[in-house]
Amino acid sequence: xxxALKTQIGVAVIRRLAAEIGAVHAKxxxxxxVRQATDGFExxxxxxxxRHLGRTLRHFLPSDxxxxxxxxxxxxxxxxxxxGGMASFHYLPHTEFVRAYGLPHFEASMRALHALTQHFxxxxxxxxFLEQYAVETLQQLERWVGDxxxxxxxxxxxxxRPRLPWASRLRDFQRDPSPVLQLLEHLRDDPALYVRxxxxxxxxxxxxxxPELLVSTVQRWMENASEERRWIVAHALRSRVKxxxxxxxxVLGYTGTARLxxxxxxxxxxxxxxxxxVTITLSLLNPTKRRQRxxxxxxxxxVKAHGGTNAKVFKLAVVDLAPGEHVELRKTISLAALSxxxxxxxxxxxxxxxxxxAKPLGAFIVVR
Numbered sequence: 001x002x003x004a005l006k007t008q009i010g011v012a013v014i015r016r017l018a019a020e021i022g023a024v025h026a027k028x029x030x031x032x033x034v035r036q037a038t039d040g041f042e043x044x045x046x047x048x049x050x051r052h053l054g055r056t057l058r059h060f061l062p063s064d065x066x067x068x069x070x071x072x073x074x075x076x077x078x079x080x081x082x083x084g085g086m087a088s089f090h091y092l093p094h095t096e097f098v099r100a101y102g103l104p105h106f107e108a109s110m111r112a113l114h115a116l117t118q119h120f121x122x123x124x125x126x127x128x129f130l131e132q133y134a135v136e137t138l139q140q141l142e143r144w145v146g147d148x149x150x151x152x153x154x155x156x157x158x159x160x161r162p163r164l165p166w167a168s169r170l171r172d173f174q175r176d177p178s179p180v181l182q183l184l185e186h187l188r189d190d191p192a193l194y195v196r197x198x199x200x201x202x203x204x205x206x207x208x209x210x211p212e213l214l215v216s217t218v219q220r221w222m223e224n225a226s227e228e229r230r231w232i233v234a235h236a237l238r239s240r241v242k243x244x245x246x247x248x249x250x251v252l253g254y255t256g257t258a259r260l261x262x263x264x265x266x267x268x269x270x271x272x273x274x275x276x277x278v279t280i281t282l283s284l285l286n287p288t289k290r291r292q293r294x295x296x297x298x299x300x301x302x303v304k305a306h307g308g309t310n311a312k313v314f315k316l317a318v319v320d321l322a323p324g325e326h327v328e329l330r331k332t333i334s335l336a337a338l339s340x341x342x343x344x345x346x347x348x349x350x351x352x353x354x355x356x357x358a359k360p361l362g363a364f365i366v367v368r
Contacts, residue, residue: 008089009049011038017053017093020075025061028071033060046089047166054096065101066108072097072116079118079149091120099125103132110140118151124167126159134172138179145183150192156183157198163205177206181217188221188229196232203236211240215247222251241295242313244356249295258294258354260321261285264328267350267362274343278333278364280350286321293320297353298331303346303366312341313353335366 014037018030037056044052061068072094095116102109102125109129113122129137141156158164160180162173173180180202187199207214218233225233233251240248249255265282272278286292296316301309317329335343345366351358 005089006044006046006049009046009053009092011041013090014038014041014053016090021061021071024074025071027062028060033057036060047092050089050092050096051100053093054100057093057097058101061097065105069098069102069105069108069112073112076115076119079151088120091116095120095122095125098122099128103128106133106136110137113155114144114147114152117155118149121151121158122155123158123161123164126155127164127167127170130160130170131172134179138183141183142186145186150190150194153187153190153192154195154198157187157195157202161198161202161205163208174209177210177213180206181213188232189226193228196228197235200232200235203232204239207236207240211245212247214240215245215251218251238315241356242297242315244353244358246356249356252295254293254295254355256355257357258292259286259288260292260294260319260354261287262352262359262361263326265352265361267364269364271365271367272335273367274345275336277335280331280333280361281328282352282361283326283328284319284321285326286323289323291320291322293318294354295319295356296329298333298361299351299353299358300333301349301351302341303344303348305342305344307346309349316352 014034018028018033018037021033022028022030033056036059037053041049041052057068057072061071095113098109098112098116102112106129113126116122116125126137141160144152144156147153160170160173160183162170162177162180164170184199184202187195190196190199203214203218214236218236221229221233237248237251241252261284263283263285266280268279268281269276280298284294284296296319298314298316299311300314301311304310314331314333316331317327319327319329321327337343343366345368347363347365349363350361352361353359
């Protein structure tokens with residue numbers, strides 16, 4: 001977890017949490033809580049900090065879970081109006097408390113998550129309930145699809161993502177996503193972009209395990225679709241488009257081979273060092289007598305530790321060219337070390353992908 005996020009929960013958050021709980025619960029020992037909460041705290045990463053504070057709360061809140069939840073909910077300020085469920089990590093310990101200790105107390109936990117998700121997000125905390133009480137939790141989510149709060153409606157979609165980042169996967173929904181799709185049907189025309197973006201991300205998750213089901217679903221959604229729903233479809237298909245899936249491209253209106261000429265292609269520098277950047281520039285010309293609309297991507301075959309390669313697709317542009325028209329495109333590729341990708345010396349092949357079909361563009365050699 002990046003340090004920038006880790007710092008969202010610091011000692012100041014612990015002191016604020018102690019003050020807020022102490023203000024509504026007279027028996028709360030603020031000093032002892034702060035002392036125990038800060039013990040070893042600085043060495044922990046973001047999610048571990050939230051879990052640590054959730055466990056610490058268990059020692060200082062009422063032993064009765066429902067009463068403890070009432071104390072936490074009593075500290076909440078008025079509901080925020082702006083979207084952004086990850087905006088205040090101050091409430092991560094609250095949702096972690098529900099995740100860790102709420103499973104035997106379904107009704108109290110659902111009440112807590114309904115309130116808490118309107119201040120932070122309950123997407124991580126609701127997943128154990130989906131795993132252990134799938135029927136009951138899905139029924140609860142079915143009721144929440146019509147909730148007045150966009151934050152609650154987003155929880156329906158975000159909490160059921162089979163491949164939610166930072167969270168364990170929902171294996172049952174990976175095998176059979178039909179219960180999730182039933183919920184998304186209710187949210188596909190949600191008035192809030194905040195919710196619609198989550199719907200698209202959920203569909204994108206589903207498509208990684210069931211590409212044909214994703215395509216058939218969005219094909220149906222495209223019938224009499226609004227501009228907002230079309231955006232959901234395009235965003236949901238982004239991974240399949242990067243894979244050059246002809247069926248996904250066809251849903252978006254990209255069919256057939258792109259008949260464009262590549263001119264003035266260059267890769268600079270040809271021998272970049274580790275941690276530097278590579279810039280790929282090219283022009284696309286439409287030599288035909290008809291307008292062509294094309295999705296253009298760049299594929300870099302990164303060298304791996306064992307000497308093989310791993311292809312990474314980078315979005316370039318959607319190109320709409322009249323006959324004889326051309327456009328210049330540019331993409332800069334970072335060779336900086338990332339938590340998700342390390343770089344190794346060697347020749348990196350580069351391809352241009354047009355409407356899912358790749359053609360060689362050149363190569364660069366990474367040197368130490």
